[in-house]
Amino acid sequence: MERRVRRRYAAERRFRLFGLAAIVLSAGFLLFLLVTMMANGARGFVTTEVALSIDFPAAGLGLTPDRIRGPGGDLALAGAQLDAVVDRAAAAQYGAIGPALFSDGADTIVRRALKADPRLAVGRVRLWLPAASDVDTAAKADGTPLAEKRAQVLTDAGQLRTGFNWGFLSGSDSTDPTAVGIWGALKGSLLTMLVTLALAFPIGVLSALYLEEYAPRNRWTDLIEVSINNLAAVPSIIFGLLGLAVFLNTFHLPRSAALVGGLTLALMTMPVIVIASRNAIKAVPPSIRDAALALGASPVQVVFHHVLPLALPGILTGTIIGMARALGETAPLLMIGMRAFIATPPGKLTDPSTVLPVQIFLWSDEVSRGFIEKTSAAIIVLLVFLLAMNGIAIYLRNRFETRW
Amino acid sequence: MPTSALLFLVAGLGLIAWLSGRVRAIAFRKAPGQRFSSLPRHHGSFAAMWTVLPPLLFLAVWGACAPGLATNGVLKTPAAAQLPPPGFERAAILSEARAIANDHHRTPLNPLATRLAPAYAVEQSRYGWIGGATALLLGIAGGAFAFLRIRPGFNARTRIERIVMASLLAASLIAILTTIGIVASLLFESARFFGTVPITDFLFGRHWSPQVIDPRNPGASLGAVPLFWGTFFIGAVIAMLVAIPFGLMSAIYLTQYASPRLRAWMKPTLEILAGVPTVVYGYFAALVVGPALRQLGVAIGIPGATSESALAAGLVMGVMIIPFVSSMADDAIAAVPSAMRDGSLAMGATPSETISRVLLPAALPGVVGGVLLAISRAIGETMIVVMAASGAATISLNPFNSATTVTKQIVDLLTGEASFDSPKTLAAFALGMTLFVITLLLNIIALTVVKRYREAYE
Numbered sequence: 001m002e003r004r005v006r007r008r009y010a011a012e013r014r015f016r017l018f019g020l021a022a023i024v025l026s027a028g029f030l031l032f033l034l035v036t037m038m039a040n041g042a043r044g045f046v047t048t049e050v051a052l053s054i055d056f057p058a059a060g061l062g063l064t065p066d067r068i069r070g071p072g073g074d075l076a077l078a079g080a081q082l083d084a085v086v087d088r089a090a091a092a093q094y095g096a097i098g099p100a101l102f103s104d105g106a107d108t109i110v111r112r113a114l115k116a117d118p119r120l121a122v123g124r125v126r127l128w129l130p131a132a133s134d135v136d137t138a139a140k141a142d143g144t145p146l147a148e149k150r151a152q153v154l155t156d157a158g159q160l161r162t163g164f165n166w167g168f169l170s171g172s173d174s175t176d177p178t179a180v181g182i183w184g185a186l187k188g189s190l191l192t193m194l195v196t197l198a199l200a201f202p203i204g205v206l207s208a209l210y211l212e213e214y215a216p217r218n219r220w221t222d223l224i225e226v227s228i229n230n231l232a233a234v235p236s237i238i239f240g241l242l243g244l245a246v247f248l249n250t251f252h253l254p255r256s257a258a259l260v261g262g263l264t265l266a267l268m269t270m271p272v273i274v275i276a277s278r279n280a281i282k283a284v285p286p287s288i289r290d291a292a293l294a295l296g297a298s299p300v301q302v303v304f305h306h307v308l309p310l311a312l313p314g315i316l317t318g319t320i321i322g323m324a325r326a327l328g329e330t331a332p333l334l335m336i337g338m339r340a341f342i343a344t345p346p347g348k349l350t351d352p353s354t355v356l357p358v359q360i361f362l363w364s365d366e367v368s369r370g371f372i373e374k375t376s377a378a379i380i381v382l383l384v385f386l387l388a389m390n391g392i393a394i395y396l397r398n399r400f401e402t403r404w
Numbered sequence: 405m406p407t408s409a410l411l412f413l414v415a416g417l418g419l420i421a422w423l424s425g426r427v428r429a430i431a432f433r434k435a436p437g438q439r440f441s442s443l444p445r446h447h448g449s450f451a452a453m454w455t456v457l458p459p460l461l462f463l464a465v466w467g468a469c470a471p472g473l474a475t476n477g478v479l480k481t482p483a484a485a486q487l488p489p490p491g492f493e494r495a496a497i498l499s500e501a502r503a504i505a506n507d508h509h510r511t512p513l514n515p516l517a518t519r520l521a522p523a524y525a526v527e528q529s530r531y532g533w534i535g536g537a538t539a540l541l542l543g544i545a546g547g548a549f550a551f552l553r554i555r556p557g558f559n560a561r562t563r564i565e566r567i568v569m570a571s572l573l574a575a576s577l578i579a580i581l582t583t584i585g586i587v588a589s590l591l592f593e594s595a596r597f598f599g600t601v602p603i604t605d606f607l608f609g610r611h612w613s614p615q616v617i618d619p620r621n622p623g624a625s626l627g628a629v630p631l632f633w634g635t636f637f638i639g640a641v642i643a644m645l646v647a648i649p650f651g652l653m654s655a656i657y658l659t660q661y662a663s664p665r666l667r668a669w670m671k672p673t674l675e676i677l678a679g680v681p682t683v684v685y686g687y688f689a690a691l692v693v694g695p696a697l698r699q700l701g702v703a704i705g706i707p708g709a710t711s712e713s714a715l716a717a718g719l720v721m722g723v724m725i726i727p728f729v730s731s732m733a734d735d736a737i738a739a740v741p742s743a744m745r746d747g748s749l750a751m752g753a754t755p756s757e758t759i760s761r762v763l764l765p766a767a768l769p770g771v772v773g774g775v776l777l778a779i780s781r782a783i784g785e786t787m788i789v790v791m792a793a794s795g796a797a798t799i800s801l802n803p804f805n806s807a808t809t810v811t812k813q814i815v816d817l818l819t820g821e822a823s824f825d826s827p828k829t830l831a832a833f834a835l836g837m838t839l840f841v842i843t844l845l846l847n848i849i850a851l852t853v854v855k856r857y858r859e860a861y862e
Contacts (some may be wrong), residue, residue, distance in 0.1 A: 014756075267582050328683070
């Protein structure tokens with residue numbers, strides 16, 4: 001008897017331990033994922049620069065401060081072969097390997113420096129220019145032995161420095177991992193989310209109000225309910241196929257535009273908002289409605305003056321969670337062509353654009369090692385946005401949720 | 405007339421109508437001894453709605469038919485006589501001409517398109533002006549009509565409420581429209597696909613290689629069985645082997661054992677796990693899990709171990725599904741009447757015995773329903789398999805071997821440069837149709853099971 005009880009207690013402890021292990025392992029996986037992304041991504045926010053002295057008069061560009069400041073200065077700067085100047089100066093300073101030390105985007109930095117301060121053009125200047133991708137990874141102790149040795153020599157000579165990569169936050173996609181930025185993708189995401197919110201929120205809330213407050217119980221209402229519940233469970237890629245077939249091939253809207261992406265994601269987000277809004281509306285007690293009706297309010301006034309304001313925190317929580325899901329969504333946007341190489345941030349809704357998750361996907365496909373840290377850095381930015389949105393949703397839920 | 409300017413004008417008219425309707429209603433109020441059912445702002449809104457809605461509805465319709473009218477106008481010009489007969493080429497030239505007319509900086513490809521562009525610009529601006537003027541006239545007429553209807557006894561509020569109700573109904577119909585849109589587009593394109601490829605070849609063929617399609621017998625290389633197998637193997641077997649034990653045990657621990665403080669911390673953590681975008685999981689699977697599993701496979705001597713293995717995609721997908729299974733199991737266990745639990749504990753059973761012999765059997769239908777929903781979610785998941793699974797369609801029981809899924813193939817087929825009518829593109833829609841039907845069936849079964857079970861205890 002005693003032994004049996006002991007055995008049962010041991011089984012009890014084992015069972016409990018299994019439960020704890022399941023939780024700890026799940027949380028551990030999350031932690032592992034976050035730590036991996038952080039470790040890789042932190043380096044993506046660091047830029048490596050190598051010093052280069054350029055003698056502009058000797059380069060024979062014919063650029064003078066007056067010419068740069070004067071009319072047609074931009075044209076003259078654009079026409080000057082600054083990439084060749086950089087290559088020659090690099091070869092003169094660092095020998096044959098010199099040109100390979102600098103990023104392909106180095107000449108744009110020189111151009112920007114000349115435009116900001118035309119007086120540089122009269123003499124010899126020392127500029128800090130972005131390093132090439134292999135030097136960059138080597139300076140972060142992740143490159144080939146040869147490149148690392150080279151970077152070490154440069155560092156010892158004071159010709160190499162690292163700093164925060166502002167260009168990563170303000171730039172757009174590029175073929176060179178040292179010159180890429182996420183602003184273009186972020187702006188595309190913002191435009192897409194704007195369209196999604198503008199469509200999915202009103203439509204979702206209005207249909208939730210109708211279904212919960214006014215809809216008669218009949219076959220039509222059942223049909224609407226069944227379609228909303230099913231739409232919430234349809235795989236997101238199916239919405240991409242819908243967007244491709246309807247928006248692109250039937251309505252001939254522009255490919256890879258934020259408008260089409262927003263429309264597609266709105267259809268996907270709407271059922272989520274409807275379901276959350278219905279739950280929030282259901283939670284408003286009937287006594288509120290009865291009181292308003294008894295005072296002579298019309299059914300529309302009851303809903304819009306009393307039920308909706310009381311349900312609003314719950315509705316907003318659901319909307320934010322739905323929008324966070326849409327912000328992290330990739331697959332349907334691939335279907336409607338938002339995977340193009342976009343080097344300039346989109347200006348309007350119909351411009352070709354890409355979004356942050358798709359940009360992550362595109363960078364993850366690149367072979368160059370320099371893209372690994374940029375992909376992880378972009379993931380960090382995306383996760384920061386999503387965590388902030390979820391945090392706001394949880395705060396709203398705790399702050400405003402009323403238990404009746 | 406640019407659309408933004410037009411919308412601005414319409415909004416301005418609406419504002420004027422609101423103000424004047426309100427002023428007129430206030431003026432009527434001066435007369436003594438009357439009772440009103442509506443406030444002045446209701447009258448104002450009534451006038452504004454009559455001013456704004458007709459032009460907007462008209463513009464929506466006009467926007468759909470004006471391009472056709474403009475194209476007809478262009479076709480009557482002499483330059484259009486050189487256009488090729490109706491078909492794909494003609495449509496391409498016309499759409500290019502339209503693009504050049506809208507955007508002067510474009511470099512033209514086809515000289516004919518350049519010559520047609522000015523005609524297009526003329527026609528477009530003509531129909532634009534006609535549409536804009538009509539819309540404004542409609543707005544003014546509607547506003548005047550509403551303004552004249554405002555009388556002391558006029559009940560503007562019920563009119564507005566009727567419009568509000570109509571818009572509520574219209575909003576809820578969008579869900580049905582979306583469903584119809586999905587079903588129609590999938591059915592339509594799939595029907596075209598099955599017009600060239602026999603449905604039996606597609607459903608039962610065991611060879612999938614869409615890169616080389618024999619035009620005489622396209623069905624021979626479009627057999628989807630390897631994809632169905634890979635989807636089932638990754639989504640329903642490997643992922644569930646991870647998600648069910650972990651999800652179930654976390655739910656049991658959190659509901660039965662954990663202290664309130666631990667629960668308050670762990671539940672949001674699991675929710676975060678559910679909120680991480682799938683592209684992040686996919687990248688993690690491709691960067692860390694896949695190579696690690698390949699090394700493991702090579703180390704224990706498994707032939708054909710690849711870094712794009714079914715195991716890598718399935719494992720990460722399983723982790724992604726854990727919170728989902730956990731929350732479904734949580735609901736199912738919470739729905740079991742506490743009398744059953746208390747009875748079992750009172751008979752001297754330990755908590756674990758109560759859970760495994762009383763709570764779980766009682767909650768089983770709910771758990772099964774949740775698992776079915778989880779499977780439907782796993783097989784529809786795209787980004788993890790796109791990034792971590794391979795494109796090679798093989799049928800293999802070895803989890804270290806490569807496997808491909810329906811969703812991965814849809815993405816691969818549609819992101820190439822094939823034209824929209826090729827069997828390759830249409831095959832993606834047929835795969836989408838299959839996926840849609842399977843997930844729909846799984847959802848319906850799961851929801852029925854869950855509903856029955858809930859009714860049993862209510």
